[in-house]
Amino acid sequence: MGKAQKKTGKGRLDKYYKLAKEQGYRARSAFKLIQLNKKYSFLESARCCIDLCAAPGGWLQVASKYMPTNSVIVGVDLVPIRAIPRVVTFASDITTQQCRNLLRNELKDWKADVVLHDGAPNVGTAWVQDAYSQSELVLMSMKLAAEFLIKGGTFVTKVFRSADYNNLIWVFNQLFGKVEATKPPSSRNVSAEIFVVCRDFLAPKHIDPKFFDPRHVFKELSMSVPADEQSVAAQKNAQVNVFQPEKKRRQRSGYEEGDYTLYKEAGAAEFLRGPDAVTFLGTYNKITFKTDEEKEWLNLDITTPDVKANCDDLKVLGKGDFKALLKWRTAIREEIGLENKSKDTEEITETVEVTEEVDEEEQIQQELERLNAEASARTKRERRRANEVKTRTIQRMQLRMVAPMDIGMEQNDDALRGQDDIFELDDAEKALRGKRSGAGYDDDSEDDSEEEADEDNEVLDEDEERERKVAGLEAELDGLYDAYQEHLRERDAKWKVKEARRKSKAHEEWNGIGKGGDDAESDKEEGGYEKIQRKKARLGEDSSDEETSDEESEEEEEEADEPAAGKKRRADGPAESGSKTKKARVASKVQEPKVAAPLSRSAELWFKQGLFADVDAEIEDDDEEEEEEVSEEEEEVDEAMSGVEEAALNDEDDYNDFEIVPQDASDDDMDMWDVEGEDEDEIKQAKIRKHGLTTAEAMTLATQLVNREKTRTELVNSGFNRYSLNSKDDLPPWFLDDEEKHYKSNIPITKEAVDALRAKMRALDARPIKKVAEAKARKKFKAAQRLEKTLKKAEGVNETTDLTEREKAKQIEKLLAKGAKTKLKKDIKVVVAKGANRGQKGRPTGVKGRYVMVDSRMKKELRAKKRKEKANKKRKRT
Numbered sequence: 001m002g003k004a005q006k007k008t009g010k011g012r013l014d015k016y017y018k019l020a021k022e023q024g025y026r027a028r029s030a031f032k033l034i035q036l037n038k039k040y041s042f043l044e045s046a047r048c049c050i051d052l053c054a055a056p057g058g059w060l061q062v063a064s065k066y067m068p069t070n071s072v073i074v075g076v077d078l079v080p081i082r083a084i085p086r087v088v089t090f091a092s093d094i095t096t097q098q099c100r101n102l103l104r105n106e107l108k109d110w111k112a113d114v115v116l117h118d119g120a121p122n123v124g125t126a127w128v129q130d131a132y133s134q135s136e137l138v139l140m141s142m143k144l145a146a147e148f149l150i151k152g153g154t155f156v157t158k159v160f161r162s163a164d165y166n167n168l169i170w171v172f173n174q175l176f177g178k179v180e181a182t183k184p185p186s187s188r189n190v191s192a193e194i195f196v197v198c199r200d201f202l203a204p205k206h207i208d209p210k211f212f213d214p215r216h217v218f219k220e221l222s223m224s225v226p227a228d229e230q231s232v233a234a235q236k237n238a239q240v241n242v243f244q245p246e247k248k249r250r251q252r253s254g255y256e257e258g259d260y261t262l263y264k265e266a267g268a269a270e271f272l273r274g275p276d277a278v279t280f281l282g283t284y285n286k287i288t289f290k291t292d293e294e295k296e297w298l299n300l301d302i303t304t305p306d307v308k309a310n311c312d313d314l315k316v317l318g319k320g321d322f323k324a325l326l327k328w329r330t331a332i333r334e335e336i337g338l339e340n341k342s343k344d345t346e347e348i349t350e351t352v353e354v355t356e357e358v359d360e361e362e363q364i365q366q367e368l369e370r371l372n373a374e375a376s377a378r379t380k381r382e383r384r385r386a387n388e389v390k391t392r393t394i395q396r397m398q399l400r401m402v403a404p405m406d407i408g409m410e411q412n413d414d415a416l417r418g419q420d421d422i423f424e425l426d427d428a429e430k431a432l433r434g435k436r437s438g439a440g441y442d443d444d445s446e447d448d449s450e451e452e453a454d455e456d457n458e459v460l461d462e463d464e465e466r467e468r469k470v471a472g473l474e475a476e477l478d479g480l481y482d483a484y485q486e487h488l489r490e491r492d493a494k495w496k497v498k499e500a501r502r503k504s505k506a507h508e509e510w511n512g513i514g515k516g517g518d519d520a521e522s523d524k525e526e527g528g529y530e531k532i533q534r535k536k537a538r539l540g541e542d543s544s545d546e547e548t549s550d551e552e553s554e555e556e557e558e559e560a561d562e563p564a565a566g567k568k569r570r571a572d573g574p575a576e577s578g579s580k581t582k583k584a585r586v587a588s589k590v591q592e593p594k595v596a597a598p599l600s601r602s603a604e605l606w607f608k609q610g611l612f613a614d615v616d617a618e619i620e621d622d623d624e625e626e627e628e629e630v631s632e633e634e635e636e637v638d639e640a641m642s643g644v645e646e647a648a649l650n651d652e653d654d655y656n657d658f659e660i661v662p663q664d665a666s667d668d669d670m671d672m673w674d675v676e677g678e679d680e681d682e683i684k685q686a687k688i689r690k691h692g693l694t695t696a697e698a699m700t701l702a703t704q705l706v707n708r709e710k711t712r713t714e715l716v717n718s719g720f721n722r723y724s725l726n727s728k729d730d731l732p733p734w735f736l737d738d739e740e741k742h743y744k745s746n747i748p749i750t751k752e753a754v755d756a757l758r759a760k761m762r763a764l765d766a767r768p769i770k771k772v773a774e775a776k777a778r779k780k781f782k783a784a785q786r787l788e789k790t791l792k793k794a795e796g797v798n799e800t801t802d803l804t805e806r807e808k809a810k811q812i813e814k815l816l817a818k819g820a821k822t823k824l825k826k827d828i829k830v831v832v833a834k835g836a837n838r839g840q841k842g843r844p845t846g847v848k849g850r851y852v853m854v855d856s857r858m859k860k861e862l863r864a865k866k867r868k869e870k871a872n873k874k875r876k877r878t
């Protein structure tokens with residue numbers, strides 16, 4: 001069936017149809033006027049407009065919308081027009097005197113600035129439209145325009161491209177200053193209509209009535225193309241219609257003389273018997289089956305429903321459909337022996353016919369080949385582009401340009417190694433679906449049931465395999481996501497500080513060398529890559545590190561086996577971890593004996609036990625010969641560890657002792673409940689008590705509460721919204737993380753709340769900072785001290801008996817003046833060691849008092865020193 005165009009009833013429902021519906025226009029043609037007006041802007045300045053042939057009123061709606069508010073708009077049509085605000089309408093034939101009188105009555109002395117004409121004869125009764133009648137209608141509308149238009153006015157009319165077209169344009173040119181023909185985008189390409197915008201009406205005092213006489217106009221100015229030329233052009237056009245139906249052609253050469261119909265039907269007999277099938281298909285709209293013979297063909301098996309549908313509307317067919325119709329034609333011709341008959345009687349005609357057929361086939365074949373070549377070129381181009389993108393991505397990742405690319409890197413690594421990459425997840429699923437549907441299809445056949453069963457088993461195996469693969473990939477993805485999150489957090493300074501605090505806390509509350517704890521710690525320390533490698537190893541995918549994976553899988557088995565695993569494992573803790581990592585531990589001790597992390601109190605207690613003391617002592621004694629004696633130490637450590645293991649296994653009390661490692665009970669409790677988010681509310685309350693409200697949302701809510709705009713219950717109730725009761729079960733962590741950021745209700749904020757918050761911030765800004773306040777207080781304190789001292793001295797002077805009152809007063813005055821005086825800092829003069837001062841030893845000439853010599857080198861060195869100090873401080877903090 002035709003795919004080139006959408007077949008929907010009479011009007012192919014295009015975007016303008018939908019737009020018209022959306023915007024409330026009565027006809028899609030409204031957009032033609034909108035587009036014409038956009039190009040020529042005649043409506044905005046018009047005060048009076050006449051729309052001839054205006055039903056159902058699309059153009060009137062546009063005129064009403066674009067013209068000034070108090071302008072006059074009159075619409076005429078054969079059929080009544082539903083009322084439109086600000087528009088006067090009446091039903092009349094525009095070719096009659098009555099219409100002229102009605103217009104005159106309506107407008108009185110007014111002249112129209114714009115006359116519009118979108119008339120089409122017989123519209124609504126049949127598809128067949130007579131171009132000649134259209135031209136006549138145009139001429140009549142122009143006659144009315146000439147009578148009612150103001151000088152300089154605009155006349156817009158629709159004409160069909162036909163032999164009369166040039167004659168009409170000639171007439172327009174006699175009456176208007178500017179005449180332009182245009183086809184707005186909303187006018188369908190298949191339509192022969194064209195719009196002529198005639199501007200700057202000349203308003204001649206006397207117009208020759210011959211200008212409006214159709215017989216005269218179309219006869220005298222006829223410039224028809226020779227008939228044979230026209231038919232050749234039409235034939236060419238028709239053939240192109242079939243070979244390239246997707247290309248829309250305009251009837252540039254107009255229509256054949258005497259053939260103005262746009263819609264053409266022909267019987268199937270003409271198609272089958274005619275010499276030029278291709279031209280036929282490109283010319284007609286429909287193949288009919290009216291005669292008895294044709295009806296018989298319709299009932300033949302080879303006339304499939306597709307063929308029938310194709311015959312119904314040839315204008316919407318694609319190349320494939322035309323090809324099918326040509327094949328059907330050949331088949332029917334063979335069926336009814338038409339080709340043989342012609343061979344017998346008209347050999348020459350047949351020869352021509354066959355050559356033509358071959359040519360048609362060849363042309364179609366060539367066309368198909370061309371399309372195939374184009375398609376493969378396109379695919380190649382796309383593949384190349386995809387490769388380029390991939391390469392670029394890898395480069396970016398290598399340059400560490402984007403953080404999330406770390407994830408992609410792994411995927412690409414796999415891809416580069418030729419292994420399955422992440423994108424196969426999708427493919428795998430697709431393949432799975434494909435297989436399933438394939439299996440379903442096979443089920444239908446009854447003969448090969450055994451084979452099917454085998455196939456099903458195979459499919460099932462493959463399914464399992466794929467599911468495992470998909471699960472593996474998902475696990476890997478999860479690991480990658482965790483690693484990515486870790487990476488992001490590590491880059492976050494705040495997180496670092498938090499993490500450092502948490503770690504120091506964790507050291508203090510160490511609970512022995514538990515296996516789980518060990519793992520958790522190593523999880524934190526290792527990067528994403530190690531994590532993935534381990535996961536891979538667990539999934540048995542990584543063959544590179546067999547030993548590790550074997551070891552770990554053994555451990556996992558052990559974990560799974562033991563029923564009293566929990567208890568035992570804790571008891572085994574130190575021994576197990578010792579046996580697992582003893583070599584590594586000894587090695588690390590050998591390599592970095594002095595940089596071991598400081599132990600927490602409880603850890604110290606544990607390691608103070610005799611057996612560790614022995615081991616440590618030995619290790620310390622042999623400090624210099626460590627590297628050579630690693631194996632010996634290993635043995636000793638092994639022994640010590642096995643001792644611990646035995647002791648822990650055999651002696652339940654020991655196990656209990658181990659459990660009750662001295663811990664501060666209150667601390668323990670607190671930590672146990674200090675889960676993230678658990679006491680969030682309290683923290684928030686404390687923060688609010690300390691700093692007050694700091695967000696506009698909170699401030700808004702508080703103001704609402706205070707002003708009694710909202711009750712407490714209302715506030716609580718509004719907390720239960722669609723964001724609050726979402727089930728988070730079985731949702732992947734990345735999704736939840738994302739939801740946390742974006743899936744929350746927006747609490748409205750008020751201007752007043754924002755202003756209040758700003759005022760608060762300003763007040764905070766205005767407050768002196770702590771250091772300044774301290775300095776001021778220091779200054780005050782020192783002044784008070786000085787005053788006290790001076791007063792004491794003054795008292796002493798007062799009590800002296802050998803001085804006269806006058807002398808006493810003088811001395812006290814002096815003391816007070818001295819006490820009130822603040823010590824001025826002595827000025828240190830900075831002397832730059834350049835020019836005459838370069839290389840100067842001793843005091844530079846002309847400088848009195850304290851001085852300091854500086855030079856550019858010193859400046860740089862000082863700066864470098866400060867920089868270093870700053871960096872060191874930072875490093876220490878982290």
Ligand SMILES: C[S@@+](CC[C@H](N)C(=O)[O-])C[C@H]1O[C@@H](n2cnc3c(N)ncnc32)[C@H](O)[C@@H]1O
Pocket residue numbers: 026027029030052053054055056057058059060076077078079092093094095118119120121122123137
């Ligand atoms: C394509 S429609 C016009 C659509 C209109 N511009 C709109 O946007 O709604 C053509 C109209 O011309 C009208 N018509 C055809 N011959 C006419 C005549 N002699 N006098 C008046 N109207 C005529 C038809 O009744 C038809 O409604």
